[in-house]
Amino acid sequence: MNCQFIDQHELVDKYLSGRLTAEEKAEYEAHLLECPNCRESMELRRDIISGLKAEGRRELKDELHRQIIKLRSENQATDWTVLFKIAAVIFFFAVLPSLVYYNFYLGIKPDQESAGNNLSLMSTPDTVTAERVMKMAEVDKEEKKSDEFPELRDQFSVIGNKSSRKGIKAEEILGKTLSLPAVGAGQISDSEENPADLTIDTMNILQNIASISDTEVVLSVTGLSVTLGLGGGGAGLSDSTVIKEAGQNGLIESPRIATAIMYRFRQVSDMAADARMEREFRTRAESQPEEKKHYFYESIDGNSTIDLTLQNSNVSRDLDPDGRIPKWFDVTIDEEDSLRLKLILNLNYESDDYRMEDVLIYRFSQDSLYLNFSDSISYIIKLKQSFSKAILR
């Protein structure tokens, strides 16, 4: 072994990274003892490698740090945008409908009002009763089922409640566009005496998947419906509020804040598949007696359904038969209390990428849960009473 051989065969690197055989190592070390040049070269190379490692590490850490700052500032920016857009939603769907209501439904003219004709909605002869509103809602629900969501990508148009009461002119607000969907309910005060006479009971924002690939899901808003009610709680509709999906970076910071902006994340764009899924689950749910601890529940928007079976502490579910996001998963309850269940999941992404995920489930309201999968996908699901009783004591 000589200096040239060492250089040609990169023995210094191999020696320093422990890639020499015992024999080669012994031979190389023997050479080092008698060759000060090679010894100096080896020491210099050792210092260089050590410097390169420190520098590489520092550079990578700096890059990571820059990205954290960037991603966090983007999230903050999004939050501000969200707040701004909430205000826009409130304006269009609380203030605007109230003006429409005043002008077209009650026929109150500003001069009449100023003349002292202070009419209470509850006392209006033409007031629609709570029962009628509920019937209309059922009709509306039927209509929605058969409704194909129009392909109105990037557009936030008001579908309106087709069965809305006379005087609520959906077409007045049809075509208004908003850049962000939001959901919420609120009250519109039409007089000081009856602050809750007119309520927005539900506001449904419909979204669709604009495109989906292996790496990205793009959501677009396709419609919105608003249901108005009279007389506070009497006319409330309970089952039509939409919801879901926070982004990867957690737009829903606190699932316990009911006013958080929420997005529905539809995993299948094929409505026919949705319908099939719904039928399948309904049939299955109906065929399973309660005592078998088989539960059916659905997302608040009614499009996503989850089938759940309790077997001791093991739960298996079918989440989405079309399987773009986890097709099914096994759940083992790891920790349980009245407000929060921590579950460990085995998710099957219908590929060889079989993985364990942590999911956090929070109680979102009396009858709904918030699920968050590995901080990336969130669902809010409305529970059937049986499940509510079974798990959420």
Added chain:
Amino acid sequence: MFRFKIDSEKQVLQRILENDRTVLGEIFMRYERMISSHIQSNGGNHDDAEDILQESIIVVWQQVTSGRFEPNARISTFLMAVAKNKWLAELRRRRHLTSEEGIVDQVTDDPDPLEEVMVGEQSTQFLRAFEQIQAVCRQLLTLYYFEERSMNDIAGIMHFANSDVAKSKKYQCIKALEKLLRRREENVGRSSE
């Protein structure tokens, strides 16, 4: 219009292999809550959790680039294991520092001030020389010695024709760096005389 990136772990691994450093922040955001909850429920605070996660991500990066990461392993599991170990080591270090015995050890373990100056000087010399070589050499040497990538990977990342070109370029780069450092050592030697 909202965009949600849903990268599977395999895609994340692929991005690391392709030297797509934008994945670093995404890994951090993805596993922040998981690691943070572990650290904070084991005596650490938010800052500790961030530090540990950053360190752990760098370990994951190196493991993947060097080919030591088991392809079927899960990043989250590995990251959690690294973070747990790092946090345990940190806790041990802190306990050591606060214990009476630790203080004695710490005193005896203190480096010689002269040695510290020499190490600092050596590091400065290295950085100056490193900055003087070509940018392509800086990247190549970092990919080879820090990330321990194969010559094939390096050729792909740096758009060399093949691994032989990468190998030959690496040889030139390391020699250039050695030459600069030797020259600097000589200059330092002369000025001290």
